[in-house]
Every structure is written in structure tokens, then in C-alpha cells.
Amino acid sequence: xxxxxxxxxxxxxxxxxxxxxxxxxxxxxxxxxxxxxxxxxxxxxxxxxxxxxxxxxxxxxxxxxxxxxxxxxxxxxxxxxxxxxxxxxxxxxxxxxxxxxxxxxxxxxxxxxxxxxxxxxxxxxxxxxxxxxxxxxxxxxxxxxxxxxxxxxxxxxxxxxxxxxxxxxxxxxxxxxxxxxxxxxxxxxxxxxxxxxxxxxxxxxxxxxxxxxxxxxxxxxxxxxxxxxxxxxxxxxxxxxxxxxxxxxxxxxxxxxxxxxxxxxxxxxxxxxxxxxxxxxxxxxxxxxxxxxxxxxxxxxxxxxxxxxxxxxxxxxxxxxxxxxxxxxxxxxxxxxxxxxxxxxxxxxxxxxxxxxxxxxxxxxxxxxxxxxxxxxxxxxxxxxxxxxxxxxxxxxxxxxxxxxxxxxxxxxxxxxxxxxxxxxxxxxxxxxxxxxxxxxxxxxxxxxxxxxxxxxxxxxxxxxxxxxxxxxxxxxxxxxxxxxxxxxxxxxxxxxxxxxxxxxxxxxxxxxxxxxxxxxxxxxxxxxxxxxxxxxxxxxxxxxxxxxxxxxxxxxxxxxxxxxxxxxxxxxxxxxxxxxxxxxxxxxxxxxxxxxxxxxxxxxxxxxxxxxxxxxxxxxxxxxxxxxxxxxxxxxxxxxxxxxxxxxxxxxxxxxxxxxxxxxxxxxxxxxxxxxxxxxxxxxxxxxxxxxxxxxxxxxxxxxxxxxxxxxxxxxxxxxxxxxxxxxxxxxxxxxxxxxxxxxxxxxxxxxxxxxxxxxxxxxxxxxxxxxxxxxxxxxxxxxxxxxxxxxxxxxxxxxxxxxxxxxx
Amino acid sequence: xxxxxxxxxxxxxxxxxxxxxxxxxxxxxxxxxxxxxxxxxxxxxxxxxxxxxxxxxxxxxxxxxxxxxxxxxxxxxxx
Numbered sequence: 045x046x047x048x049x050x051x052x053x054x055x056x057x058x059x060x061x062x063x064x065x066x067x068x069x070x071x072x073x074x075x076x077x078x079x080x081x082x083x084x085x086x087x088x089x090x091x092x093x094x095x096x097x098x099x100x101x102x103x104x105x106x107x108x109x110x111x112x113x114x115x116x117x118x119x120x121x122x123x124x125x126x127x128x129x130x131x132x133x134x135x136x137x138x139x140x141x142x143x144x145x146x147x148x149x150x151x152x153x154x155x156x157x158x159x160x161x162x163x164x165x166x167x168x169x170x171x172x173x174x175x176x177x178x179x180x181x182x183x184x185x186x187x188x189x190x191x192x193x194x195x196x197x198x199x200x201x202x203x204x205x206x207x208x209x210x211x212x213x214x215x216x217x218x219x220x221x222x223x224x225x226x227x228x229x230x231x232x233x234x235x236x237x238x239x240x241x242x243x244x245x246x247x248x249x250x251x252x253x254x255x256x257x258x259x260x261x262x263x264x265x266x267x268x269x270x271x272x273x274x275x276x277x278x279x280x281x282x283x284x285x286x287x288x289x290x291x292x293x294x295x296x297x298x299x300x301x302x303x304x305x306x307x308x309x310x311x312x313x314x315x316x317x318x319x320x321x322x323x324x325x326x327x328x329x330x331x332x333x334x335x336x337x338x339x340x341x342x343x344x345x346x347x348x349x350x351x352x353x354x355x356x357x358x359x360x361x362x363x364x365x366x367x368x369x370x371x372x373x374x375x376x377x378x379x380x381x382x383x384x385x386x387x388x389x390x391x392x393x394x395x396x397x398x399x400x401x402x403x404x405x406x407x408x409x410x411x412x413x414x415x416x417x418x419x420x421x422x423x424x425x426x427x428x429x430x431x432x433x434x435x436x437x438x439x440x441x442x443x444x445x446x447x448x449x450x451x452x453x454x455x456x457x458x459x460x461x462x463x464x465x466x467x468x469x470x471x472x473x474x475x476x477x478x479x480x481x482x483x484x485x486x487x488x489x490x491x492x493x494x495x496x497x498x499x500x501x502x503x504x505x506x507x508x509x510x511x512x513x514x515x516x517x518x519x520x521x522x523x524x525x526x527x528x529x530x531x532x533x534x535x536x537x538x539x540x541x542x543x544x545x546x547x548x549x550x551x552x553x554x555x556x557x558x559x560x561x562x563x564x565x566x567x568x569x570x571x572x573x574x575x576x577x578x579x580x581x582x583x584x585x586x587x588x589x590x591x592x593x594x595x596x597x598x599x600x601x602x603x604x605x606x607x608x609x610x611x612x613x614x615x616x617x618x619x620x621x622x623x624x625x626x627x628x629x630x631x632x633x634x635x636x637x638x639x640x641x642x643x644x645x646x647x648x649x650x651x652x653x654x655x656x657x658x659x660x661x662x663x664x665x666x667x668x669x670x671x672x673x674x675x676x677x678x679x680x681x682x683x684x685x686x687x688x689x690x691x692x693x694x695x696x697x698x699x700x701x702x703x704x705x706x707x708x709x710x711x712x713x714x715x716x717x718x719x720x721x722x723x724x725x726x727x728x729x730x731x732x733x734x735x736x737x738x739x740x741x742x743x744x745x746x747x748x749x750x751x752x753x754x755x756x757x758x759x760x761x762x763x764x765x766x767x768x769x770x771x772x773x774x775x776x777x778x779x780x781x782x783x784x785x786x787x788x789x790x791x792x793x794x795x796x797x798x799x800x801x802x803x804x805x806x807x808x809x810x811x812x813x814x815x816x817x818x819x820x821x822x823x824x825x826x827x828x829x830x831x832x833x834x835x836x837x838x839x840x841x842x843x844x845x846x847x848x849x850x851x852x853x854x
Numbered sequence: 855x856x857x858x859x860x861x862x863x864x865x866x867x868x869x870x871x872x873x874x875x876x877x878x879x880x881x882x883x884x885x886x887x888x889x890x891x892x893x894x895x896x897x898x899x900x901x902x903x904x905x906x907x908x909x910x911x912x913x914x915x916x917x918x919x920x921x922x923x924x925x926x927x928x929x930x931x932x933x
Contacts, residue, residue, distance in 0.1 A: 236900075241872055241899075241900075241901055246872070246899055246900065247900055248897070248898065248899065248900040248903060248925070249897065249899075251925075252897070252921070252922070252925065259924070260924075260925055260928070261925065261928030261929070262900075262903065262907075262925055262926075262928055262929035263928075263929070264904070264907055264908075264929075268907060268908035268910075269908070271879065271882060271883045271886075271905075271908060271909055272883060274879060274904075274905065274908045276875040276876060276878075276879050276901045276902075276904065276905050277872075277875065277876075277901055279900060279901075279904070280904050281900055281903065281904050281907070281929070
């Protein structure tokens with residue numbers, strides 16, 4: 045994928061996001077002209093960008109969206125819920141196309157129809173208002189507009205279907221043969237844009253290349269001017285093409301010019317006519333197949349009743365019978381075929397058409413009368429509608445031609461100025477920087493060892509001192525550099541928050557609830573990985589809240605609350621951690637219900653049912669497999685919810701706390717570290733090895749006299765500040781068959797760590813310093829060692845294994 | 855040059871590109887009674903075609919390529 049396309053995709057996503065946001069904001073302030081202009085600009089720019097590539101499907105939809113927004117901006121179209129819905133749909137479609145481009149590098153031709161449909165639905169909104177304006181008829185220009193389609197109507201109607209008289213006999217026969225074999229024929233009107241020659245197009249070449257071309261012709265758009273006035277470089281010819289290619293192939297072939305091409309499927313009966321005079325072409329296109337069929341049948345009847353020389357009689361009967369059987373096949377009336385064949389056989393035997401006429405009367409009597417009624421009323425209207433717009437577009441293009449050029453360049457310049465302030469960098473590059481600075485920190489830490497060796501091994505004190513002062517400088521720079529790189533990785537939480545307005549809107553509308561979303565502290569920053577890991581848990585929580593938390597508006601009113609609930613998502617920084625609080629003023633969690641459900645599902649036993657406090661009961665929602673919903677909805681209630689949230693948050697060393705008051709609402713607090721890149725660990729020694737213990741889980745370090753350690757059954761424990769703390773030997777946990785060492789005063793080193801809400805003491809040999817390390821997760825073959833959360837390289841080149849407290853104690 | 859202007863004939867050969875249209879238009883204004891010889895022509899940019907249509911130029915020889923001839927006849931015969 046080329047860099048330009050990559051940039052386009054990344055920008056397009058930003059724009060789509062921005063467009064979604066603006067639409068949401070417009071919902072609250074539908075008349076805000078600034079918002080409107082901003083929205084228009086986004087759609088406009090996105091459309092312009094998409095035009096750089098060959099994505100006609102995308103450009104078409106965006107173009108329609110742009111026109112619509114232009115209408116809204118100028119007050120011709122009113123902002124409405126429906127408009128927002130359609131625009132959002134269209135933007136979702138564009139987003140999907142972006143995904144497809146990213147995956148495959150191109151857009152499949154099968155989206156062409158969707159694209160046209162969406163563009164049409166957007167244009168409808170525009171057109172509807174234009175129509176309405178014409179109805180009012182107060183001012184002159186709309187009046188003119190209203191009459192315009194009428195005249196184009198007539199002009200187009202004449203050319204909608206090919207006139208048989210124009211088609212050479214050989215082509216007609218070929219077409220008729222194909223129609224008989226149920227191959228759909230299309231009649232294409234190709235009206236190239238006037239300025240297409242300047243864009244390097246050769247419409248004639250395009251027309252000649254039409255797949256399965258049967259016949260084509262070239263017509264002038266209007267009478268030619270005098271040669272002196274002719275502009276050879278403005279396209280003034282139209283192409284009309286008859287083809288047997290399937291519609292999909294044609295869509296693909298003409299995908300770059302859908303607005304210049306009109307395709308009509310040709311009723312196969314059109315070609316069945318040997319004599320164009322028998323049936324007027326106007327009748328065919330006005331009333332479609334039904335009337336054509338009726339006319340055709342009538343023609344056969346006429347033919348059969350005409351006086352004729354006897355020796356031609358048989359041929360005439362055969363011809364009429366063939367035509368009739370064609371009619372039956374075309375109209376799908378296969379059941380009547382045997383009757384026709386029987387009648388024909390008898391007529392041939394008698395050498396008189398009477399039998400066939402009788403059959404005709406019995407078969408087609410009612411059809412002939414019904415025919416005119418069967419006309420589809422919407423079809424001609426639809427046929428006329430689109431071209432009139434295409435026409436309008438051509439006019440618009442012509443009118444705007446001169447002025448637009450300067451304006452466009454001006455706008456491009458602005459864009460460039462705005463873009464220069466920030467860089468888009470691939471995440472892999474930042475990660476590489478991060479790894480490099482990690483190595484830098486490690487190798488920098490080797491300098492103090494070197495200084496030590498210079499002094500002790502080589503006995504050069506001065507050199508040792510110089511190395512140390514150099515180390516101080518490098519250390520400072522390295523730390524600043526690390527900090528700077530961390531800053532680059534920092535992202536505002538708005539990155540995950542921005543999807544919520546849309547989510548809340550969609551879900552609450554679906555559920556028929558009214559919810560106001562309040563977002564606070566969107567500028568709070570944290571490491572990219574942390575922010576990204578927040579996304580899914582937050583979506584879960586918000587969905588839960590909308591589905592279970594909020595009541596229906598009437599229930600709320602009855603409970604004395606405002607009909608619209610409030611969902612607040614607040615982010616803030618607290619002592620080196622990001623805290624995200626999601627609170628709603630819904631019905632809260634009923635501890636009694638939770639207990640009962642948990643008991644029913646076998647998550648707790650009867651004793652626990654009595655013993656659990658309300659808060660403990662509420663925490664049960666985090667238990668795996670828990671769901672209070674009776675019915676599984678497509679939103680939540682499948683029992684995957686809060687436990688997934690807890691797992692995801694704990695994966696990045698975060699915590700979740702849920703508080704709820706029945707009838708008042710629920711509050712969930714997520715607390716996450718600012719960054720995962722640097723981990724503070726305490727180094728402990730045991731059996732001659734060193735291990736790292738994350739400082740997050742370390743409560744305290746104490747030395748306990750051996751006689752203060754009690755043995756309760758087979759477990760060790762001690763009393764610390766009046767609380768019993770169970771003790772475990774780290775050697776035993778790691779399978780080392782060595783007793784813990786005591787120091788000179790016969791005291792054992794106990795590292796007290798937090799395990800959930802409990803404290804556990806770990807017996808180790810000795811404590812060492814705490815260090816900041818860059819923790820690398822266990823990879824490859826080592827990934828299966830779950831007792832370690834990762835490893836880090838120390839300054840002297842040794843590897844420090846960092847323990848996973850939960851795993852070794854769990 | 856894919857159009858060769860003879861005394862009273864414009865002879866088209868190969869693919870006649872869009873650039874030829876201007877010259878053709880000028881030439882036809884000076885020689886309104888000229889005829890076009892398209893026999894060696896394999897493709898004609900529509901800019902040229904519309905000049906021929908507007909000038910109602912008579913065609914002396916149709917292209918050898920029958921498909922192209924079909925298209926051109928539809929445009930030039932009716933004009």
C-alpha cells in the first residue's frame with residue numbers, strides 16, 4: 045500500500061469520527077451554523093481526498109453527503125433525525141470501505157449498488173425539500189426548477205428505449221434470440237460530462253469497449269452550431285448502447301461514471317416485433333411489457349384475419365404461432381404452451397387460422413382488457429427522476445467551473461498549515477524507540493559497575509571518579525529521553541471516550557430509554573496501551589449500565605426522577621494513576637436479588653447467602669458466569685460482562701471497584717497505572733538467586749524473630765500488629781528444597797504482599813534495593829511459565845525474573 | 855500525423871487522437887466540401903467525431919473495421 049493511501053485511510057478514519065461527533069452535537073443544537081459549517085467542511089475534505097484515489101463508490105456517497113450538507117448549511121434542508129441517521133449510515137458505509145481498502149487494497153465492485161442506494165437516499169432528502177420549495181412557489185427560481193424536470197421528462201422519454209426502426213435487422217434478430225434465451229439485455233444511455241475530454245477521457249473508446257456489445261450509436265446532444273462557433277473540446281455527443289452483459293459486469297465497467305450512465309433493462313418483447321409500425325414505440329415505453337404483450341397478441345390476431353393467398357397460409361400460421369409462443373415464454377406463462385401447440389397443429393392441418401384464433405380469444409381475452417391497468421405507476425417517475433438530477437449536476441459543474449478553481453487552492457493551503465503541527469507516526473516506530481531507550485537505560489546502568497571495577501580491580505581511583513561523573517550526565521539525558529518517549533506514547537482518554545456519544549445514542553434509542561451522556565476530564569492522559577486496554581471494558585460497563593441500570597422513562601418519572609437518566613464518565617489523574625469513574629442514576633443493584641441469583645447459579649452456598657454483606661453481594665457481579673438478566677438480549681445478559689471487565693483491567697495492573705445504592709444508581713471506578721512501560725520492583729534474594737517483586741503488590745518488609753513464627757497445623761503464620769498473617773516460604777513455592785536463611789539475630793525476612801484483599805507474608809533470604817525496570821513479557825518457550833510475569837535486564841548484564849504474585853500464591 | 859490533409863480529402867489513419875480535432879475543425883472550415891477517408895482509421899477520438907458531425911462532412915470511405923464503421927455510420931449518416 046502506498047504511503048499516500050495509508051495517510052488517506054488514517055485521515056479518513058479521523059474524519060469519520062469527527063463527522064459522527066459533529067452530528068451528535070448537532071442533535072442538541074440543530075441550528076448552530078458553526079457546527080454545520082464544520083461538518084460540511086469535513087465531509088467536503090473527505091470527499092476531496094477520496095477523489096485522489098480510484099474509489100468511485102466512496103466518492104459518490106461522500107459527494108451526495110456533501111451536497112446534502114451544503115443544503116443544510118444554506119438552510120435549504122432542515123436538520124432532522126432522519127438526516128442524521130442517513131448520514132451516519134453513509135459514514136458507516138465509508139468506514140467499511142476503508143476497512144476493505146486496508147485489507148484488500150481495493151473496493152469490490154459489489155458495493156456499487158449499495159453506494160448508489162445510499163447516495164440516492166441522501167439525495168432524496170435534498171430533492172424532497174427542493175420539491176417542497178417548488179410547491180410553495182413563492183419565489184421565481186424554485187418555480188423554474190419545478191418546470192425543468194417536466195421538460196427533461198419529455199426529452200428523455202423519447203430516448204429511454206431504443207426505437208426498433210433504428211436498430212439494424214441483424215442486430216434485432218440477435219437480440220431477439222438472446223432475449224428468448226432469457227439473457228437480459230440492457231439499453232445504456234451514456235452521456236459523458238461536457239468537460240470529460242480535458243480529463244483525458246475518451247467516451248467513444250469507453251462505449252466501444254462495453255462488454256457484450258450488440259449495437260451502439262452516437263447521437264448529437266443538440267443541433268450543431270456553425271463550425272466557427274463549435275468548441276471541439278466540449279463533448280456534445282451521447283452514446284446509446286445495446287448490450288447483453290449482465291448488470292453486475294456493466295456496473296463494474298461504468299463504475300467511474302455512474303452519474304453519466306443510465307441503464308434500462310430492455311423488455312425482451314421489444315425485439316420480438318417484426319414490424320415496428322404495428323406497435324408504437326411510445327406505447328412500449330409508457331406502459332411497459334403488459335401493453336407490449338397485448339399489442340403483440342393483437343397484431344397476431346390481425347395478421348391471422350387478413351385475407352391471404354392459400355399457399356402462404358401455412359407459413360403465416362407458423363409465424364404467428366412462433367410469435368405467440370415467444371410471448372408466452374416471455375411472460376412466463378409456460379402452462380399455456382401445450383394449448384397453443386395443439387391449436388397450431390389443428391390450424392396447420394386445416395390450413396386455416398380459425399383454430400388458432402379461437403385459442404387466442406380464449407387465452408388472451410382478459411389480458412387484453414387488463415393490460416393498460418397493469419402499468420406500474422412508480423416506474424416512469426423513477427426513470428425520469430434520476431436523470432433530471434444528473435442534468436442539474438452537469439449544470440452546477442458548468443456554473444461553478446470558473447470560480448471554484450481559486451477557492452480550492454486557497455483551501456488546500458489552509459489544510460497544509462493545520463497539518464504541519466502534528467505528525468502521524470506509526471506505532472511500531474514509537475515502540476522501537478521505546479525498546480531502544482530500554483536498552484540504553486540498561487547499558488547506562490553498566491557504567492557504575494565499570495567504575496567499581498576500575499577502582500577495585502585496577503586500582504585507578506581517578507578514572508573511577510571520572511566514569512561516575514560521566515555516568516551522571518548520561519543518566520540525566522537517558523532519563524529525560526525516556527520521559528520524552530513516554531510523553532509521545534501518552535494519549536488523552538478522549539480516544540476511547542469519543543465513541544460513547546454514538547454508542548449511548550444508538551443503544552438508548554433502541555431500548556426506548558432517554559439518557560444524557562456527560563463526559564468529563566477527556567484530556568487526562570495515559571500510556572497508549574493503557575488507553576487501548578480501557579476501550580472494551582468501558583464499552584461493557586456502559587452497555588450494562590444502559591441495559592440494566594437505567595429504567596424506562598415512565599418508571600423513572602414514577603420514582604420521582606427526571607425522565608432522562610444521566611450517565612457520567614469522568615477521568616482524572618490521582619497519584620500516578622488514571623481513575624475512570626462511570627456513574628449512572630439508574631435503579632442501582634439490589635443486593636438481595638444478586639444473592640438469590642448467585643445462590644441459584646451455585647456460585648455461593650446457603651451459608652454465604654446469610655453471611656454476605658451488601659457490598660460483598662454487589663461484588664458478586666464480577667464473578668464469572670453471573671448474569672441477572674432473565675432474557676438474553678443482544679446487548680448484554682449473556683453472563684460475560686463484569687468478569688471480563690475485571691480480567692481486562694487487572695491485566696494492565698488496574699483495579700475495579702463497584703458501588704451501588706438501590707434506587708439511586710451505580711458507580712464503577714477503574715484505577716489504572718499511567719504507564720506500563722516502567723515497572724518498579726523490589727529485588728529479593730533467596731537460595732542465592734534474585735527475584736523481582738512488583739512494588740504494587742508489596743505491602744511492607746519486616747524481619748520476624750524465628751520464635752514469633754507459629755505453626756498452625758502445617759501452615760506457618762505470625763502476628764503482625766495484632767493481625768494474623770499467613771507465611772509461605774518462597775523456596776517452597778518455587779520448588780526449591782532449601783529452608784529460608786535467617787540473619788545473625790535469628791530473624792527471618794518476610795516480604796508482606798497483597799493478594800486481593802488479604803496480606804500474605806513471603807519468607808525470603810534477604811531484601812535488596814527497589815529498581816525501575818523495563819519489564820519484558822515472557823516470550824516463546826518461556827511463555828508457559830506462568831509464575832513469572834516477565835523478565836528484565838539488569839545493569840550488570842544479569843537477568844532478573846519478576847514474580848507474578850497471584851500465580852505463585854493462587 | 856494521423857490525419858493527412860490532401861486537396862479535397864482528409865485521410866484518417868490509425869488512432870486519431872484528441873489533439874487532431876482543432877486542426878480538423880480549422881481545415882474543414884476552409885474546405886467545407888471536403889470528404890473524409892476513414893478506411894485506415896482504427897479509432898477516432900469523439901472530439902474529432904463531433905467536428906465531422908457538426909461539419910456534416912461526407913464520408914468517402916468507411917473504416918475497414920466494421921464495428922467502428924457501424925458506430926460512425928450511426929453518427930455521420932444521420933447528420
